[in-house]
Amino acid sequence: xxxxxxxxxxxRPNVGKSSLFNRIIRxxxxxxxxxxxxxxxxxxxxxxxxxxxxxxxxxxxxxLADEIFAKEIKIQAEIAMQEADVIIFAxxxxxxxxxxxxxIAKILYKTxxxxxxxxxxxxxxxxxxxxxxxxxxGFGNPIMASSTHGIGIGDLLDAVVYxxxxxxxxxxxxxxxxxxxxxPNVGKSSLVNSLVGEERMIVSDIAGTTLDSVDTQVQYNxxxxxxxxxxxxxxxGKIYDGIEKYSYLRSLGSISNADIVVLMIDGTQSIxxxxxxxxxxxxxxxxxxxxxxxxxxxxxxxxKAILEKEExxxxxxxxxxxxxxxxxxxxxxxxxxxxxxxxDHINEMxxxxxxxxxxxxxxxxxxLVNPAPDHNGGRLRIYYGSQVEAYLPTFVMFVxxxxxxxxxxxxxxxxxxxxxxxxxxVPITLIFRERK
Ligand code: GDP
Ligand code: GDP
Numbered sequence: 001x002x003x004x005x006x007x008x009x010x011x012r013p014n015v016g017k018s019s020l021f022n023r024i025i026r027x028x029x030x031x032x033x034x035x036x037x038x039x040x041x042x043x044x045x046x047x048x049x050x051x052x053x054x055x056x057x058x059x060x061x062x063x064l065a066d067e068i069f070a071k072e073i074k075i076q077a078e079i080a081m082q083e084a085d086v087i088i089f090a091x092x093x094x095x096x097x098x099x100x101x102x103x104i105a106k107i108l109y110k111t112x113x114x115x116x117x118x119x120x121x122x123x124x125x126x127x128x129x130x131x132x133x134x135x136x137x138g139f140g141n142p143i144m145a146s147s148t149h150g151i152g153i154g155d156l157l158d159a160v161v162y163x164x165x166x167x168x169x170x171x172x173x174x175x176x177x178x179x180x181x182x183x184p185n186v187g188k189s190s191l192v193n194s195l196v197g198e199e200r201m202i203v204s205d206i207a208g209t210t211l212d213s214v215d216t217q218v219q220y221n222x223x224x225x226x227x228x229x230x231x232x233x234x235x236x237g238k239i240y241d242g243i244e245k246y247s248y249l250r251s252l253g254s255i256s257n258a259d260i261v262v263l264m265i266d267g268t269q270s271i272x273x274x275x276x277x278x279x280x281x282x283x284x285x286x287x288x289x290x291x292x293x294x295x296x297x298x299x300x301x302x303x304k305a306i307l308e309k310e311e312x313x314x315x316x317x318x319x320x321x322x323x324x325x326x327x328x329x330x331x332x333x334x335x336x337x338x339x340x341x342x343x344d345h346i347n348e349m350x351x352x353x354x355x356x357x358x359x360x361x362x363x364x365x366x367x368l369v370n371p372a373p374d375h376n377g378g379r380l381r382i383y384y385g386s387q388v389e390a391y392l393p394t395f396v397m398f399v400x401x402x403x404x405x406x407x408x409x410x411x412x413x414x415x416x417x418x419x420x421x422x423x424x425x426v427p428i429t430l431i432f433r434e435r436k
Contacts, residue, residue, distance in 0.1 A: 003257040005054045005164045007047070008080035010108070011090030012073060012100040013060065016120035018091060021045065021058040024157065030339050043245060044252055049157040052164060055256055057083070063244045066118035070103065075240050083221040083249060086163045087115050088156070089139065093122040097133055105137045115165035117142035123149055141364040145291070175217070176343050179228045179254035181282065182246060182264035187294040188331035189234045191264065192227060195339070220340040229254045244274060251278050252285075258424075260288045260343050263320075267327065268430060269308060271316040277319050286392060288346045288426040289323045295424040297329035322418065324425045346425040352393065354421055356386040359395065368414040372409045380404035383435055393428045398435035405432050 007024075009017045025045030034042065043061030047054055054278040059076035060209075065365035080087050089108060091101055108115055113431050119134050122144040141161060145152030151430045180188050196218055211325050214231035217224060232250060240246045255261055263283040282289045293312060312326055328335045363382050372380035378401055395417070401404070414428055 005052075005085040006053050006253055007055065007086045007088060007164075008057045008059055008084035009088045009159055010059050010077050010104060011081045012098070012104065015090045015092040015095075016147050017058050017060040017090050020088070020118065020120060020145070020153075020156075021056060023031055023147050023150065023153050024056050026405070038429060039198075044049055044249065047157075048128055049161050052161045054160075054164060055252065057202060057249060060248075062240075064243065069100075073100065074107060075243075079240060079246060079249070080414070081108070081111040084113065085165050086112055086113070086158065089115050089117050089119065091119045091134055093130070093144070094120045097137070100139070109138075115139045115402060116156065116159045116163065116197075118152070120147055120429055122146050122151065123314055125151075140386060158216055175224045175226050176347060177226045177228055177257060177259045178262060178264045178339075178343060179258035179260070180253075180264060181251040181254060181278055181289075183229060183244075183272070183278060184242065185265040186266045187254050187330040188264055190232050191292070191328075191336070191339075192230050192295070194226060194330050194333045194336050196230070198331075211433070220337065223340070225340065225343065226257050232392055242371070244371070247274075248278060248281065252281055255281055257284050258287060260290065262292050262332075262339060263323070264292045264294050265313075267296045267300050267305075271312060276316055283319045283358075283427070284428075286427050287352070288392075289320060290339065290342045290346070290425060291320070291323045291325045293325060293327045294330050296327040297332045297334060302327075303372055310405045322423065322425060322427060342425060349393070349423050349426045350391065352421070354387045354393075354395075354425070359386055360384050362416055362420050363413075364399065366413060369410060372404065373406060374404075375401045375406040375409070378404045381407065388431075390429070392426060394431065395428070396431045396433055399432050400433055401435070402432040 009021055009283045011017050024351060025047050033305075039295045044055055044057045049055050057080075058373050059080050062076055062079060064066045064072050089104065091097065101157065117134060117137065117139045119131070122130070126243075130144065131142055134148075140152075141153050142158045145156055147153070158159040163285065183187055196216060204341075214229070216227045216230040218227060219225070229250075232254070242249055263275075263279050263282060265271060279291075293309055293313070296302065306327060309327070313325055314321065324345070326335065326338045326342060328338065330336070365384055367382060372382075385395055388394050410430055417423070417428060
């Protein structure tokens with residue numbers, strides 16, 4: 001899978017960062033039902049322009065309690081410089097340049113990353129002279145824009161896409177890319193160390209686009225795997241490491257570049273919102289997932305505890321029912337190899353194809369046992385369906401009316417498919433099409 005680039009918007013409060021952000025991601029309303037535990041507080045979104053896909057983050061959403069403005073803005077700018085491939089520096093035309101803008105500029109001068117200047121709230125076109133004041137910052141010609149009126153947004157996106165790192169010639173490489181995610185202190189860097197140390201066969205460190213992200217290739221049972229962003233996981237002690245939203249961003253960057261996600265939780269503690277929020281990212285990004293319950297060496301009465309922990313996980317991560325759960329000790333290197341086994345299993349599931357005749361038998365039986373309920377003024381009838389070619393298992397079903405699909409019935413169908421065919425660890429996509 002191609003690496004997704006990250007674009008960050010920085011700027012002082014009230015210049016219109018979140019309005020620009022919303023314009024850029026064009027509020028792609030989530031099609032999934034509201035998922036408890038998945039953060040609704042949007043500071044990132046997926047965007048697409050001229051067929052390039054990228055992630056946008058609004059650093060203004062990374063706020064710190066009890067911090068003076070100067071420190072907060074400094075951290076926002078640093079996070080942008082650290083995480084993004086391209087930075088949009090937003091200014092406010094109505095107010096002109098302020099001391100705070102100069103302060104941000106001074107921080108951004110330190111980066112070699114492309115900076116795109118956008119002067120927002122330019123609601124009415126004036127003359128070219130309007131740009132001069134802002135050019136004095138030394139970031140070149142600004143793009144004059146109005147997020148409320150939709151002016152200049154296309155130019156802004158053109159400039160962004162122009163500056164995105166070129167897509168590497170995607171030589172077909174099917175080495176699975178694994179992201180290890182989880183809140184601080186669950187044991188991510190211990191796991192990386194154990195996975196890498198397991199066989200001293202580190203082939204190479206692969207430098208990523210951002211300075212900070214280094215991937216590591218490892219080998220296990222003669223098979224290759226890539227661990228994403230190992231440098232970022234190991235590096236500790238940045239002032240903003242403890243900021244919850246920052247750890248989401250960090251995770252998000254890794255997740256979007258991964259084929260498979262390992263979500264780590266601390267087995268000695270109860271599950272928290274921070275765990276479920278990070279897990280939610282893997283779900284909304286449609287990634288195959290393995291849940292690794294770590295520090296299991298510390299748990300007493302393990303057999304009973306496993307059952308209890310599994311139950312806890314299933315109830316907190318309702319939307320990740322398909323995830324495989326593994327109990328490990330990263331520190332003592334216990335059952336570490338199970339992670340590679342699970343990755344291999346997921347890879348097999350991704351290649352699995354279901355015969356159309358068998359699939360339709362399942363559909364017919366499912367409808368016989370449990371006919372769809374009335375929903376949106378009618379009752380769903382599924383005529384036939386089949387698996388279609390896609391990276392993730394995807395099934396198209398031809399129906400009388402897609403509006404009659406209730407999400408609980410969709411879930412029922414998914415469960416029937418999983419009961420029959422497995423697909424452990426991978427998300428399944430069901431598409432309903434009307435057959436006239
Ligand atoms: P942020 O704090 O930088 O994220 O700024 P917001 O996006 O929250 O916008 C701050 C205020 O400016 C809001 O009241 C917006 O409606 C307003 N605003 C944003 N963009 C424009 C614009 O292009 N023109 C005008 N006139 N107002 C805008
Ligand atoms: P990260 O912040 O998620 O990268 O977590 P670290 O790998 O830095 O681990 C946090 C703390 O938990 C460290 O003190 C580790 O030694 C400890 N730790 C990590 N894995 C295990 C484990 O499997 N068992 C035990 N007992 N401690 C662990």
